[in-house]
Amino acid sequence: MDLSYILNELGEERVNYFNAIAPPIIQTSNFTFPDVATMRRDMVQEHAVPFYTRGNNPTVQILCKKLAALEGAEEALVLASGSAAIASAVLANVAQGDHIVSVAKPYSWTLRLMRDLLPRFGVTTTFVDGTDVANFEKAIQPNTKVIYLESPNSFTFELQDIAAVARLAKARGIVTMIDNSYSTPIYQQPIKVGIDLTLHSASKYIGGHSDLVAGVICGSEEMIRKIFYSEFMTLGGIISPMNAWLMLRGLRTLPLRLAQSSRSAKMIVEFLEQHPVVRRVYYPFSPSHPQYELAQQQMTGCGGLLTMALHTDRMEVVDAFANSLKRFLLGVSWGGHESLVFPASVTYPTGEAEPGDTNFTLIRLYIGLEETSALLEDLKQALNRINV
Template identity: 65%
Template structure:
């Protein structure tokens, strides 16, 4: 799909909102239903309809379509910070007794989650130099459920062979998560390389104007729906419509700013 089309057109059904070039900000907390039965169905499946803007919202959905397409992913969720996206991605895939294998020197708040928060619930972790695939092979434990990557790394700019790590993890039933904040989907698409969940801080390049704090999590529809129905809705960390609109605006110039 053409990048310019994704950034400027995809998801913007202008016939539905007065042929406006800029999409509307649907600034509402909830939505009305003509029949009680329709509302009951919505309560049973908030992932498929607009019910309450803590979940889905028309403005947010325009942004989700664009970001998922950019990531070569089936779907995505947009959070009110990159840290929230990281937390939801990891929390959705660990339980008491599990082990996380992470590249060394991860983003500060990912590191804090691994070292301070998750140990309280019996989840352990270890760090490795991710530049050599053999380090992953040697460090995987029987209870490893998540491999956490940053390529490039937040502090050292080290790269990992994402396809090789994804293949290794898949052979052992391990979920892979990659922070793609530095490259953005314009220069790297982790999901296309086999990574299960690609995340990024939209605060940086996606926004481009230093006026939004947000995070993006992309992956398969099944994985994203599972996270939506649990971590996303329970934590209540979804992006608000106005901030989603600002990110849609930021996407208009993303390619021009990064080329």
């Protein structure tokens, strides 16, 4: 099944809706039935047919087919946010007394789920440096049920050897899941190397226009049904038909947007790595990245998300740099058409760091779809204001 077919045709039965190019938005909460026998039949297969939009909706169903095919999975679920997808996938695979091994420094709300919420229900987590597979093996306990990955990792983009971790987990009967938001299914397909579930913040590249919030879970038919009839239906973190339609629209241009963002990011990384004010650049496809070879092995592209660190010991310098950018907008998230800057200094409520803490010098840049030359000029003028 080729990429173009998945993005533009799969699941779209145009003959059923007037041969329209764009699928319809089935904006309804409810569906009716011709007789009791049909209603009874459909009630027990709500995962597959429209019964009530909390469970299934035709617009959402088209989207799920495409996302599953992109990931090389049997089925997919789409939820109201990336956090909802992560929480539902994790909760479906643990119970009181169970243990999780997670990569260190995951997405902030994943961290809060595992560190703060799950212990209230008797589920514990060990966080490990994921750059060495041996660390996962050492952390496994008799009650370990889930190994959680995020490759590349948040903000500083450490990688895990996905295939090696999958082999380790399968030998122990442990469920593996990975946040694949950074790479998307276009640049990385973990299920094909043995991972059980892939998760996405679809608010990022998959939506692509900064106008929706959504999450995705992809996996086997058995695993997705398990989540559907437990956490998904019980907690009700569903996506609206309108947002599902916006995601379908975003998918049409996903490869093109990724390619443009990647091209610009490569040029910007090369510029930043030569600038005297920049101490370090974090980008998996830069030869300077300590896991460059692994990135080349398990990713086919790298997208437009990178982090730089400035040569400074003053937080006000970091703030001034971010404030002086004109084409990069100050904001969270990434993956849309607009370039963004997110300085780590934002996370320091008092505007001051403890002695020895240099994390405030980190500045995450998302490279959007603007002309590369315009973004380079903006970075130059902001960097030229810094005195080292």
